[in-house]
Amino acid sequence: MNLTCSPFLPDGSLTVSEDLFRHIRCNLNEEIRLLAGNNILVVKFRGSHRDNMPSVQIDSNTCRGILLPVPLKLELILDSSTSTWRLGPVIGILAHRFDKTLKPFGEQTSFFRKLINCANSINAVCFAFSPGDINWKNETIQGLIPEYSEKSTLLWKQAIFPFPDVIYDRGLFPKGEKRSLAAEVRRYFRKHSRIKLFNPAFFGKWKTHHFLSEHEGICRHLPETLLYTEAADVAKLIARHGTVYLKPSGGSSGKGIIVLFSRTSGYIAAYREFRNLKTVEITGFSQLNTVLDNLIKGRRYVVQQGINLAKIDGNPFDIRVLMQKNRNGEWLRTGIAARVAAAGNLISNIHAGGHAEKITKVLQAVFPNPKQAQKILNDIRNLSALIVAFISKEGNPLFGEIAVDLGVDESGKVWIIECNAIPGRSVFRRIGAKDIVARALSRPMEYAYYLSGFASKSEKYQEEEHTRCRS
Numbered sequence: 417m418n419l420t421c422s423p424f425l426p427d428g429s430l431t432v433s434e435d436l437f438r439h440i441r442c443n444l445n446e447e448i449r450l451l452a453g454n455n456i457l458v459v460k461f462r463g464s465h466r467d468n469m470p471s472v473q474i475d476s477n478t479c480r481g482i483l484l485p486v487p488l489k490l491e492l493i494l495d496s497s498t499s500t501w502r503l504g505p506v507i508g509i510l511a512h513r514f515d516k517t518l519k520p521f522g523e524q525t526s527f528f529r530k531l532i533n534c535a536n537s538i539n540a541v542c543f544a545f546s547p548g549d550i551n552w553k554n555e556t557i558q559g560l561i562p563e564y565s566e567k568s569t570l571l572w573k574q575a576i577f578p579f580p581d582v583i584y585d586r587g588l589f590p591k592g593e594k595r596s597l598a599a600e601v602r603r604y605f606r607k608h609s610r611i612k613l614f615n616p617a618f619f620g621k622w623k624t625h626h627f628l629s630e631h632e633g634i635c636r637h638l639p640e641t642l643l644y645t646e647a648a649d650v651a652k653l654i655a656r657h658g659t660v661y662l663k664p665s666g667g668s669s670g671k672g673i674i675v676l677f678s679r680t681s682g683y684i685a686a687y688r689e690f691r692n693l694k695t696v697e698i699t700g701f702s703q704l705n706t707v708l709d710n711l712i713k714g715r716r717y718v719v720q721q722g723i724n725l726a727k728i729d730g731n732p733f734d735i736r737v738l739m740q741k742n743r744n745g746e747w748l749r750t751g752i753a754a755r756v757a758a759a760g761n762l763i764s765n766i767h768a769g770g771h772a773e774k775i776t777k778v779l780q781a782v783f784p785n786p787k788q789a790q791k792i793l794n795d796i797r798n799l800s801a802l803i804v805a806f807i808s809k810e811g812n813p814l815f816g817e818i819a820v821d822l823g824v825d826e827s828g829k830v831w832i833i834e835c836n837a838i839p840g841r842s843v844f845r846r847i848g849a850k851d852i853v854a855r856a857l858s859r860p861m862e863y864a865y866y867l868s869g870f871a872s873k874s875e876k877y878q879e880e881e882h883t884r885c886r887s
Contacts, residue, residue, distance in 0.1 A: 417436075417469075417470045417471060417472065417489065417490065417491060417492050417539070418467070418469055418470070418471040418472070418487060418488075418489055419471070419472050419474070419484070419486055419487060419488055419489070419490060419503065420471060420472070420473050420474075420486065420487045421473070421474060421475070421476060421479035421486050421487065422465070422473045422474070422475060422476075423475075423476050425462065425473065425474070425475035425476075426462075426475060427475055427476075427477045427478070428458070428459045428460055428475065428477065428478060429459060429460055429462045429474070429475045429478070430448060430450065430459045430460070430461055430462060430472060430473065430474050430475075430478070430501075431461075431462050431463055431464055431465045431472070431473045432464055432465070432471070432472050432473075433464065433465060433466070433467035433469065433470055433471045433472075434464045434465075434466060434467070435470055436464075436470050436471070436472070437463070437464035440494060440496075441496045442461045442496070442499075443461070444461060444462070444463055445460050445461065445462070446460065446461045446499060447459070447460055447461075447499060448460070448461055448499050448500070448501050449498070449499060449500045449501070450474075450478070450482070450501050450503065451500060451501065451502040451503065451504075452482045452483065452484050452502075452503045452504065452506060452578055453483075453484075453504060453506035453541075453577065453578035453579055453580045453581055454555060454578050454579035454580070454581070454610050454611065455481075455482065455483050455555075455556075455578030455579070457478055457481050457482060459474065459475075459478055472492065472503075474486070482503075482578075483556060483576050483577055483578045484503070484506070484541055484577070484578075485541070485561065485575055488536075488541060489536070489539045490503055490504060490505075490539050490540065490541055491503070491504060491505065491539050491540075491870045493869075493870060504540070504541065504581050504868055504870060505540045505541070505580075505581045505582060505864065505865055505868030505869075505870050506540070506541045506542075506577065506578060506580040506581050506582075506868075507535055507540055507541065507542040507543075507580055507581065507582050507583075507584060507861065507864045507865075507868070508542075508543055508544070508545055508557065508559065508577070508579075508580035508582070508583045508584070509528055509531060509532075509542065509543070509544040509545070509583075509584045509586055510545065510546070510547075510583050510584070510585050510586060510587050510598075510601070510602075510613075511524055511528070511544055511545075511546060511586045511587055511588070512546055512587060512588055512589045512590065512594065512598075513544075513545070513546035513548070513549070513560075517571070517572075518570050518571070518572075520544075520560055520572050521544060521560075524586060524588075525572075527841070527857075528544045528586075529562050530857050531584075531857060531860065531861060532544070532561060532562060533562075534857050534858050534861045535861045535864075538858075538861060538862070538865060540861060540864070540865055540868075541577075542561075542861065543557070543559030543560060543561050543575070543577050543580075544559060544560050544561075545557045545558070545559040545560065545577075547594070547597045547598050547600075547601045548597070550601065555578065555579045556576050556577065556578060556579070557576070557577045557578075557579065557580075558574055558575075558576055558577075559574070559575060559576075559577045560572045560573070560574055560575075561573060561575060579608075579610075579611060580611065581610070581611065581612070581867075581868040581869070582611070582612045582613075582614065582864040582867045582868050583605055583611060583612070583613045583614070584614060584615060584816070584860055584864055585602065585613055585614065585615045585616055585838075586615075586838060587602075587838075588838060602616055612814065612867040612868070613814065614814045614815065614816040614863065614864070614867060615814070615815055615816050615817060615837050615838065616812060616814065616815075616837075620665035620666040620716070621641075621663055621664075621665045621666070621718045621834055622641070622643050622665045622716070622718050623665075624834065624835055625638060625641045625718065627807075627810075627811060628803065628806070628832065628835075630810075631802075631806050631810075633802055634799070634802060634803060634806065634832070637799055637829075637830055637831055637832045638831075638832050639720050639721035639722075639723055639831055639832075640653065640656070640657070640720070640721040641718055641719065641720045641721070642718065642719045642720075643665075643716075643717075643718055643719075644662060644708075644712065644716075644717040644718060644719050646705075647701065647704050647705040647708050648701075649719060650662070650676065650704070650708065650719050651701060651704065653719055653721060654676055654678045654683065655678070656721075657721045657722055658677070658678045658722065659675065659676065659677050659678070659722025660675075660676050660719055660720060660721060660722050661673060661674070661675055661676075661719075661720045661721075661722055662674040662675075662676065662708070662711075662712070662717050662718070662719050662720075663717065663718050663720060663834075664715055664716070664717055665715075665716040665717060665718050666716065671688075672687075672715070673687065673688070674686070674687045674708070674711055674712075675687070675722070679697075681697075681699060682697065682698045682699040682700055682703070682704075683697075683698040683704055684696070684697055684698065685698060685707055685708075685711070687711060723823050723825050723831050724825050724826055725823050725824065725825060725826075726782050726783075726824045726825060726826050726828075727782070727826075728754075728756055728773070728778050728781055728782050729756075730759070731756050731757045731758070731759060732756075732757050733754045733755060733756040733757065733773070733778055733824075734754070734755055734821055734822065734823045734833055735752060735753070735754055735755070735775060735796060735821070735822045735823070735824065736752070736753055736754075736755060736819055736820075736821055736839075736843050737749065737751075737752050737796060737797075737800040737819065737820045737821075737822065738750040738751050738752075738817065738819050738839060738841070738844070738852075738856060739800055739801070739803075739804045739817065739818050739819070739820060740816065740817040740855075740856070740859040740860065740863070741815075741816045741817070741859065741863040741866070742859055742862055742863065742866075743862035743863065743865055743866050744866060745863065745866045745867075747801065747804050747805060747808070748859070749797060749800060749801065750817075750852060750855045750856050750859060751844050751849060751852035751855070751856065752775045752793075752796065752797075753772050753773070753774065753775055753843045753844055753846075753847050753849070753852075754772065754773045754774070754775050754777075754778040754779075755770050755771075755772055755773075755843055756770055756771055756772070756773055756778070757770050758770050758771070771846065772842075772843045772844075772846035772847045773847065774847050774849075775793065775796075776789075776793070779792055779793060779824075782824075783828060788828055791828070792824055792828050792830065795830045796822055796824075796830055799820075799822065799830055799832070800820040800822070803818075803820050803832070803835065804818050804820070807835070814867075815837065816859075816860055816863040816864075816867075817837070817839065817859070817860060817863075818835055818836065818837055818839070819835070819836040819837075819839030819840075820832070820835055821833040821834050821835070821836065841853065841856045841857075844856060
């Protein structure tokens with residue numbers, strides 16, 4: 417449906433196209449509560465106007481007050497019993513904002529541009545914002561949307577929006593005041609009766625491990641994990657497994673990981689400093705304690721059993737499975753890809769110099785027996801589905817996407833490495849999986865559409881719009 421502005425209508429007026437007029441029950445001059453996101457205006461119904469397409473026209477004053485970038489396409493829900501007309505859905509993307517013109521949201525800027533395009537293609541209004549853009553008194557947000565002009569397609573422009581129906585949380589906020597403010601914003605919107613916030617900040621590695629260990633079918637895929645308190649705990653775990661990984665509980669992109677190997681003369685600690693691999697030989701427990709104190713620096717860490725990961729061409733690999741909810745609120749597997757560590761590196765993260773491969777290619781190369789390779793692939797699929805279903809049921813039902821990172825050891829057993837609620841998607845682009853990239857973009861907007869309460873499109877329409885989201 418088209419929403420347009422007419423300079424010829426008197427203030428506080430609304431008309432509909434003739435085809436819509438035939439399907440509504442509304443009296444001339446009847447007062448209507450017009451909702452756009454969480455913004456409410458009162459207008460009078462003034463009858464119909466000529467238009468070949470389903471449309472609603474509002475006067476210039478209402479157009480300014482509705483706080484949407486009119487003209488635009490969106491959906492309409494009518495409640496005749498309360499004379500309420502609801503326009504939307506209105507979707508906000510919560511994220512950290514930088515002081516940059518072309519990249520206001522840093523590395524996520526291009527991703528947000530594509531998300532907003534996808535939202536527009538399914539008749540939703542979408543904008544990106546940060547906590548500092550919120551006007552709490554007026555319940556408005558100074559959001560950003562792409563600006564398309566003849567000179568540039570990379571510019572962004574500011575506009576005032578109402579509080580949205582749904583907020584997609586992509587908040588990777590730096591420590592300190594900005595992260596604290598983001599936490600307050602999340603708490604507020606979680607309690608808001610008319611706003612749905614999905615993908616709220618996920619718990620850290622320790623809480624994730626503790627939570628997943630409560631499920632009988634999942635716990636056997638978890639490596640032994642401890643919360644780091646002292647070097648003695650690390651020494652015990654190394655004695656049992658030979659290798660352990662120390663990971664920041666709230667870290668991402670492989671940053672801050674320390675690998676400890678047991679040696680007859682003591683230990684070897686390996687870690688990344690920028691893109692360089694550093695190693696330290698440790699001769700005794702006292703030195704181990706000193707080295708770990710210097711590297712961890714009082715941060716919250718977990719200690720995890722080292723897994724003898726299977727290797728391709730001599731390099732270990734892990735697996736990213738992106739699970740997302742669709743327009744019906746159901747979990748679906750969007751895609752699977754392997755991440756292979758760079759030569760001489762200890763972790764397979766793309767940020768650490770690793771590269772992406774198709775999962776079938778890797779499994780067939782590493783496990784030549786077709787039945788074993790297929791069983792491993794099935795285990796990966798089933799375990800990922802089990803994890804997200806458990807998180808939704810026992811944790812937080814408003815998660816809309818979770819990346820499940822898994823490892824496969826040399827025997828073919830599948831292990832859980834971690835779960836990520838703010839996942840990247842570059843691994844699928846790197847393997848040339850255009851269909852997966854398109855689904856990874858469209859599904860968060862489809863799920864937001866579902867949460868908003870607006871009726872879903874037909875199957876055919878969704879397929880057509882899905883194709884348009886690829887560009």
